[in-house]
Amino acid sequence: MVKSVTRPPVLLVEDTLSLQMVYRSILTAAGHRVSVAGSAADGLAQFRSLRPRVVLLDLVLPDRDGLPLMQELLAIQPDTAIIAITANGSVNRAVEAMRCGAHDFLVKPVDETRLTDAVRNALAENRSRPVLLPNRTPDPAAEPVVEASGFIGSSEPMRRIHGTIASVARSMATVFITGESGTGKELCALAVHANSARANGPFIALNCGAIPQDLLESEVFGHMKGSFTGAISDKPGAAAAADGGTLFLDEICEMAPALQTKLLRFLQTSTVQPVGATRPKKVNVRIVCATNRDPLDAVRRGHFREDLYYRLYVVPIHMPPLRDRSADVIEIAEAALLRFAEEEGRIFHGLSPEVRALLAQMTWPGNVRQLLNVIRNVVVLNPGGWVTPDMLPPGLITDAQPGPVFTLPPIAPEAPLAETLVGLTLAEAERRLIEATLARHGGSIPKAARVLDVSPSTLYRKIDGWKALAS
Amino acid sequence: MPDDPSATRTRPPGGFDPARLRRLLDLTGPEIAPTLLAQFVADLTACRDAVGAALATPDWALLRRASHDLIALAGSCGAGALHDMASAANDLAHAQNLPALVALRAALDEELAATIAMLSATPATRGGAW
Secondary structure (H helix, E strand, O other): OOOOOOOOOEEEEOOOHHHHHHHHHHHHHOOOOEEEEOOHHHHHHHHHHHOOOEEEEEOEOOOOEHHHHHHHHHHHOOOOEEEEEEOHHHHHHHHHHHHOOOOEEEEOOOOHHHHHHHHHHHHHOOOOOOOOOOOOOOOHHHOOOOOOOOOOOOOHHHHHHHHHHHHHOOOOOOEEEEOOOOOOHHHHHHHHHHOOOOOOOOEEEEEOOOOOHHHHHHHHHOEOOOOOOOOOOOEOOHHHHOOOOEEEEEOHHHOOHHHHHHHHHHHHHOEEOOEOOOOOEEOOOEEEEEEOOOHHHHHHOOOOOHHHHHHHOOEEEEOOOHHHHHHHHHHHHHHHHHHHHHHHOOEEEEEOHHHHHHHHHOOOOOHHHHHHHHHHHHHHHOOEEEEOHHHOOOOHHHHOOOOOOOOOOOOOOOOOHHHHHOOOOHHHHHHHHHHHHHHHOOOOHHHHHHHHOOOHHHHHHHHHHHHHHHO | OOOOOOOOOOOOOOOEOHHHHHHHHHHHOOOOHHHHHHHHHHHHHHHHHHHHHHHHOOOHHHHHHHHHHHHHHHHHOOEHHHHHHHHHHHHHHHHOOHHHHHHHHHHHHHHHHHHHHHHHHOOOOOOOOO
């Protein structure tokens, strides 16, 4: 009689014996069949023999690095879902693992719910991955990023971001996007979603800073009819609405502490409980979040939970300010000119050399959003043809001109601050404080902004305002 | 806290979450729980010895591996302070910062000793003190 071999669904490759026991117990309790290997060599042998659908792979093994092993496993069976496991100090390696085709990664110590969810999701998704032969490094350019509208730029910083998106989009890992206001964080989130296996699912964006904090819980998790004054009907909430897709939480650092606790629980359990509901509901959501603040600074100041930070800050993407990728200014401006002209039914030939030079010189404190506003202004207010300097919004040209910014008398370094401020208007006192802080930090706006606990774009706006007054 | 009167009086591990350890023991079941506790002790002891041996050379690969394992072990059994120290040690091992690692070692060994003593005295089933 021929015995049919039942293929076990999960292979665990972990060398620490007690952790083997822990993970096997968790997965067995969740109904999975598990085979265990204690080394890379044993793992490879079991993989060839058993051909499991899912592999949990510790990246730090005693006999071999986990990454080349992972590439070898995927070469043997490309549709295997490999979940990489690593400790805090090697998150970069986990990102590298995703570039090499990992389905997901977990950070030690592995949370029970996170582990079972990762395995369940991996078993549920049946997809093939590109085969990477050993000793080949993946070429991000080989998988071009599907561009979300406006998310363009071929400068080196943007090419790196496109590469990161191409690597991480198809995993479940949480993406944390930082950057000044107007740098395209939401477009980046859209690009992550558009390049993921969830691209056909919903993309739900929520600005945690724009919604009153007493309504934010209801917006995120929903509410039942009658649960509070004004709740005239059931509302599903953004987390439930994003089921099967991506939930984008913008300005995540503005979230109140009480709601941060509930968000952490949501991330740990993948369940939502609307306000007024008695039972939670399971959802399958990929999280992308963003902030224009320094999240670690928010943690240090006690404004953001440290455990939530580490839970969210898995794959960081920093959107550089436009002044740091000036090579993209003209590319973005020309693409915007084409798009806006088409929308307005006008024909523009392009940017004149003088306008190119002017736009390239500017610091763009409002970043891409400011640049897009300028181009839209040009298109709306002019009939067409070449874009010349006289078409640009008034005041914009002075931004490109070097000149003195500060006109108030300098502060004597030894003079007590209170004495120097008494007698000034509030606006003048604010300006002195900003100037003094800038002077102390060598004119660095980002450093001064951190000290003053405002975003750099706030300082840029104020400086622009002073220039406008001076002109 | 376990109430074994013969247990050496050591302080409890810092930041200890007994519920986490109890959950693991419940998941494992009464037959395997004693083995799990003994294996935790063995693995933590091995990490302690590996860190000591690696610092002597120093062997950075061994330090990274040992601290990496310690992060997972400490976190899994609910030893919060040991987990934090292991994370710090792992960062220092990646940075190859020997003076800072040497300075951390005494506190790390003390926390390891407290955790090992706690696990050694922990009842495998809920019939124990906690």
